[in-house]
Amino acid sequence: MQIETSRLRLRRFLPCDITDFAAYRSDREIARYQNWDFPLSLASARRLVGEYSRRDPTRPGWFPYAVELKHEERLIGDVAVHRNPGGLEAEVGFSIARDQQGRGYASEAVLGVLGELFTQGLRTATAECDVRNTRSARLLEHLGFTYVRQHSVFVRGKQERTELSQFTLPAERWETLAQQ
Numbered sequence: 001m002q003i004e005t006s007r008l009r010l011r012r013f014l015p016c017d018i019t020d021f022a023a024y025r026s027d028r029e030i031a032r033y034q035n036w037d038f039p040l041s042l043a044s045a046r047r048l049v050g051e052y053s054r055r056d057p058t059r060p061g062w063f064p065y066a067v068e069l070k071h072e073e074r075l076i077g078d079v080a081v082h083r084n085p086g087g088l089e090a091e092v093g094f095s096i097a098r099d100q101q102g103r104g105y106a107s108e109a110v111l112g113v114l115g116e117l118f119t120q121g122l123r124t125a126t127a128e129c130d131v132r133n134t135r136s137a138r139l140l141e142h143l144g145f146t147y148v149r150q151h152s153v154f155v156r157g158k159q160e161r162t163e164l165s166q167f168t169l170p171a172e173r174w175e176t177l178a179q180q
Protein backbone atom coordinates (compact mmCIF):
# COMPACT_ATOMS: atom_id res chain seq x y z
CA MET A 1 0.00 0.00 0.00
CA GLN A 2 3.00 2.30 0.25
CA ILE A 3 3.14 5.00 -2.45
CA GLU A 4 6.32 6.90 -3.37
CA THR A 5 6.28 10.26 -5.14
CA SER A 6 9.36 12.35 -5.87
CA ARG A 7 9.44 14.03 -2.43
CA LEU A 8 6.94 12.07 -0.37
CA ARG A 9 6.24 8.65 1.03
CA LEU A 10 2.55 7.84 1.59
CA ARG A 11 2.33 5.04 4.08
CA ARG A 12 0.53 3.62 7.07
CA PHE A 13 0.58 5.73 10.27
CA LEU A 14 3.31 4.66 12.74
CA PRO A 15 3.92 5.34 16.46
CA CYS A 16 6.73 7.80 15.51
CA ASP A 17 4.02 10.07 13.94
CA ILE A 18 2.12 10.75 17.17
CA THR A 19 3.74 14.08 18.13
CA ASP A 20 3.63 15.63 14.64
CA PHE A 21 0.08 14.35 14.10
CA ALA A 22 -1.15 15.89 17.39
CA ALA A 23 0.61 19.17 16.48
CA TYR A 24 -1.01 19.80 13.09
CA ARG A 25 -4.38 18.45 14.21
CA SER A 26 -4.25 20.99 17.06
CA ASP A 27 -3.50 23.92 14.75
CA ARG A 28 -6.59 26.14 14.61
CA GLU A 29 -5.91 27.07 10.96
CA ILE A 30 -5.71 23.42 9.87
CA ALA A 31 -8.78 22.45 11.89
CA ARG A 32 -10.87 25.46 10.82
CA TYR A 33 -12.99 23.66 8.22
CA GLN A 34 -12.56 20.11 9.49
CA ASN A 35 -15.01 18.07 11.50
CA TRP A 36 -12.68 16.60 14.12
CA ASP A 37 -11.95 16.88 17.84
CA PHE A 38 -9.90 20.00 18.57
CA PRO A 39 -7.33 20.31 20.01
CA LEU A 40 -6.03 16.73 19.81
CA SER A 41 -4.22 15.59 22.95
CA LEU A 42 -1.16 13.34 22.72
CA ALA A 43 -3.16 10.55 24.35
CA SER A 44 -5.94 10.85 21.74
CA ALA A 45 -3.34 11.08 18.94
CA ARG A 46 -1.72 7.89 20.24
CA ARG A 47 -5.08 6.10 20.28
CA LEU A 48 -6.00 7.31 16.76
CA VAL A 49 -2.59 6.43 15.28
CA GLY A 50 -2.87 2.95 16.81
CA GLU A 51 -6.32 2.55 15.30
CA TYR A 52 -5.27 3.91 11.85
CA SER A 53 -2.24 1.61 11.72
CA ARG A 54 -4.52 -1.45 11.92
CA ARG A 55 -6.93 -0.41 9.14
CA ASP A 56 -7.04 -2.21 5.80
CA PRO A 57 -6.75 0.24 2.84
CA THR A 58 -8.63 -2.14 0.53
CA ARG A 59 -11.77 -2.31 2.67
CA PRO A 60 -14.73 0.13 2.57
CA GLY A 61 -14.42 3.06 4.98
CA TRP A 62 -11.76 5.64 5.79
CA PHE A 63 -8.06 4.87 5.43
CA PRO A 64 -5.70 7.74 6.26
CA TYR A 65 -2.34 7.69 4.46
CA ALA A 66 0.43 9.31 6.49
CA VAL A 67 2.33 11.84 4.33
CA GLU A 68 6.05 11.58 5.13
CA LEU A 69 8.59 14.05 3.80
CA LYS A 70 11.26 11.68 2.51
CA HIS A 71 14.35 13.78 3.08
CA GLU A 72 13.41 14.56 6.70
CA GLU A 73 11.70 11.23 7.41
CA ARG A 74 8.89 12.95 9.26
CA LEU A 75 5.13 13.28 9.09
CA ILE A 76 3.84 16.48 7.45
CA GLY A 77 0.18 15.60 6.91
CA ASP A 78 -2.29 13.02 5.70
CA VAL A 79 -4.49 12.09 2.76
CA ALA A 80 -7.59 10.22 3.88
CA VAL A 81 -9.47 7.96 1.47
CA HIS A 82 -13.03 6.76 2.02
CA ARG A 83 -13.83 3.80 -0.25
CA ASN A 84 -17.42 2.94 -0.96
CA PRO A 85 -18.44 -0.74 -0.88
CA GLY A 86 -17.38 -2.23 -4.21
CA GLY A 87 -14.40 0.10 -4.47
CA LEU A 88 -15.63 2.00 -7.54
CA GLU A 89 -16.02 5.34 -5.78
CA ALA A 90 -13.82 6.99 -3.15
CA GLU A 91 -13.76 10.34 -1.38
CA VAL A 92 -10.46 12.03 -0.54
CA GLY A 93 -9.57 14.56 2.16
CA PHE A 94 -6.21 16.11 3.01
CA SER A 95 -4.22 18.16 5.51
CA ILE A 96 -0.67 19.49 5.42
CA ALA A 97 1.11 21.05 8.43
CA ARG A 98 1.15 24.84 8.18
CA ASP A 99 4.94 25.20 8.03
CA GLN A 100 5.03 22.88 5.00
CA GLN A 101 2.24 24.45 2.96
CA GLY A 102 2.64 26.24 -0.39
CA ARG A 103 5.34 23.87 -1.68
CA GLY A 104 3.14 21.58 -3.72
CA TYR A 105 3.08 18.79 -1.12
CA ALA A 106 -0.72 18.45 -0.95
CA SER A 107 -0.93 18.35 -4.76
CA GLU A 108 1.85 15.75 -4.95
CA ALA A 109 0.35 13.60 -2.18
CA VAL A 110 -3.22 13.64 -3.54
CA LEU A 111 -2.00 12.93 -7.09
CA GLY A 112 0.01 9.98 -5.75
CA VAL A 113 -3.01 8.52 -3.98
CA LEU A 114 -5.35 9.11 -6.93
CA GLY A 115 -2.86 7.42 -9.28
CA GLU A 116 -2.89 4.34 -7.06
CA LEU A 117 -6.70 4.32 -6.74
CA PHE A 118 -7.40 4.74 -10.47
CA THR A 119 -4.82 2.04 -11.31
CA GLN A 120 -6.74 -0.29 -8.99
CA GLY A 121 -9.98 0.32 -10.91
CA LEU A 122 -11.57 3.33 -9.21
CA ARG A 123 -14.26 4.90 -11.45
CA THR A 124 -14.92 8.16 -9.59
CA ALA A 125 -13.00 10.18 -7.01
CA THR A 126 -14.98 12.73 -5.01
CA ALA A 127 -14.13 15.43 -2.47
CA GLU A 128 -15.98 17.91 -0.30
CA CYS A 129 -14.90 21.11 1.38
CA ASP A 130 -16.50 23.99 3.22
CA VAL A 131 -17.50 26.73 0.76
CA ARG A 132 -15.22 29.12 2.69
CA ASN A 133 -12.22 26.80 2.24
CA THR A 134 -11.04 28.42 -0.99
CA ARG A 135 -7.50 26.97 -0.82
CA SER A 136 -8.85 23.43 -0.82
CA ALA A 137 -11.31 24.17 -3.61
CA ARG A 138 -8.48 25.66 -5.71
CA LEU A 139 -6.30 22.65 -5.03
CA LEU A 140 -9.05 20.25 -6.12
CA GLU A 141 -9.67 22.21 -9.34
CA HIS A 142 -5.91 22.28 -10.09
CA LEU A 143 -5.89 18.50 -9.75
CA GLY A 144 -8.72 18.13 -12.28
CA PHE A 145 -11.77 17.85 -10.02
CA THR A 146 -14.88 19.70 -11.13
CA TYR A 147 -17.40 21.41 -8.89
CA VAL A 148 -20.75 19.60 -8.76
CA ARG A 149 -23.01 21.31 -6.22
CA GLN A 150 -23.16 22.55 -2.67
CA HIS A 151 -25.23 21.23 0.20
CA SER A 152 -25.97 22.25 3.74
CA VAL A 153 -24.71 20.27 6.76
CA PHE A 154 -24.66 20.66 10.52
CA VAL A 155 -21.11 20.24 11.88
CA ARG A 156 -21.52 18.74 15.36
CA GLY A 157 -17.93 19.42 16.49
CA LYS A 158 -18.37 23.13 15.74
CA GLN A 159 -22.09 23.40 16.49
CA GLU A 160 -22.64 25.32 13.25
CA ARG A 161 -24.51 24.92 10.00
CA THR A 162 -22.44 25.40 6.90
CA GLU A 163 -22.39 24.71 3.17
CA LEU A 164 -20.11 22.09 1.63
CA SER A 165 -18.98 22.17 -2.00
CA GLN A 166 -18.84 18.78 -3.71
CA PHE A 167 -16.30 17.92 -6.39
CA THR A 168 -15.86 14.95 -8.68
CA LEU A 169 -13.13 13.43 -10.85
CA PRO A 170 -14.24 10.53 -13.09
CA ALA A 171 -11.68 8.00 -14.32
CA GLU A 172 -12.15 9.15 -17.95
CA ARG A 173 -11.13 12.70 -17.04
CA TRP A 174 -8.20 11.43 -14.96
CA GLU A 175 -6.95 9.41 -17.95
CA THR A 176 -7.35 12.37 -20.32
CA LEU A 177 -5.42 14.64 -17.94
CA ALA A 178 -2.70 12.01 -17.48
CA GLN A 179 -2.14 11.94 -21.27
CA GLN A 180 -1.69 15.73 -21.51
Ligand SMILES: CC(C)(COP(=O)(O)OP(=O)(O)OC[C@H]1O[C@@H](n2cnc3c(N)ncnc32)[C@H](O)[C@@H]1OP(=O)(O)O)[C@@H](O)C(=O)NCCC(=O)NCCS
Pocket: 029, 030, 031, 033, 034, 092, 093, 094, 095, 096, 097, 100, 101, 102, 103, 104, 105, 106, 107, 108, 127, 128, 129, 133, 135, 136, 138, 139
Ligand atom coordinates in the same frame (compact mmCIF):
# COMPACT_ATOMS: atom_id res chain seq x y z
C1 LIG B 1 -5.52 22.76 1.54
C2 LIG B 1 -4.12 22.33 1.93
C3 LIG B 1 -4.08 20.82 2.11
C4 LIG B 1 -3.14 22.75 0.83
O1 LIG B 1 -1.85 22.24 1.17
P1 LIG B 1 -0.51 22.72 0.40
O2 LIG B 1 0.53 21.69 0.62
O3 LIG B 1 -0.22 24.12 0.75
O4 LIG B 1 -1.02 22.66 -1.13
P2 LIG B 1 -0.07 22.88 -2.41
O5 LIG B 1 1.25 23.40 -1.97
O6 LIG B 1 -0.10 21.64 -3.21
O7 LIG B 1 -0.87 24.01 -3.16
C5 LIG B 1 -1.02 25.26 -2.49
C6 LIG B 1 -0.47 26.40 -3.35
O8 LIG B 1 0.93 26.23 -3.55
C7 LIG B 1 1.22 26.29 -4.95
N1 LIG B 1 2.32 25.37 -5.28
C8 LIG B 1 2.19 24.19 -5.87
N2 LIG B 1 3.38 23.62 -6.05
C9 LIG B 1 4.26 24.45 -5.52
C10 LIG B 1 5.64 24.37 -5.38
N3 LIG B 1 6.33 23.30 -5.81
N4 LIG B 1 6.24 25.40 -4.79
C11 LIG B 1 5.52 26.45 -4.35
N5 LIG B 1 4.19 26.57 -4.47
C12 LIG B 1 3.56 25.56 -5.03
C13 LIG B 1 -0.03 25.85 -5.60
O9 LIG B 1 -0.09 26.35 -6.93
C14 LIG B 1 -1.07 26.45 -4.72
O10 LIG B 1 -1.24 27.82 -5.04
P3 LIG B 1 -2.66 28.55 -4.87
O11 LIG B 1 -3.12 28.32 -3.44
O12 LIG B 1 -2.37 29.95 -5.17
O13 LIG B 1 -3.57 27.87 -5.84
C15 LIG B 1 -3.68 23.02 3.26
O14 LIG B 1 -3.90 24.40 3.13
C16 LIG B 1 -4.41 22.50 4.47
O15 LIG B 1 -3.98 21.54 5.11
N6 LIG B 1 -5.53 23.14 4.84
C17 LIG B 1 -6.24 22.78 6.05
C18 LIG B 1 -6.90 21.42 5.96
C19 LIG B 1 -8.11 21.43 5.06
O16 LIG B 1 -8.92 22.33 5.13
N7 LIG B 1 -8.23 20.38 4.25
C20 LIG B 1 -9.30 20.23 3.31
C21 LIG B 1 -10.33 19.34 3.76
S1 LIG B 1 -11.12 18.60 2.34
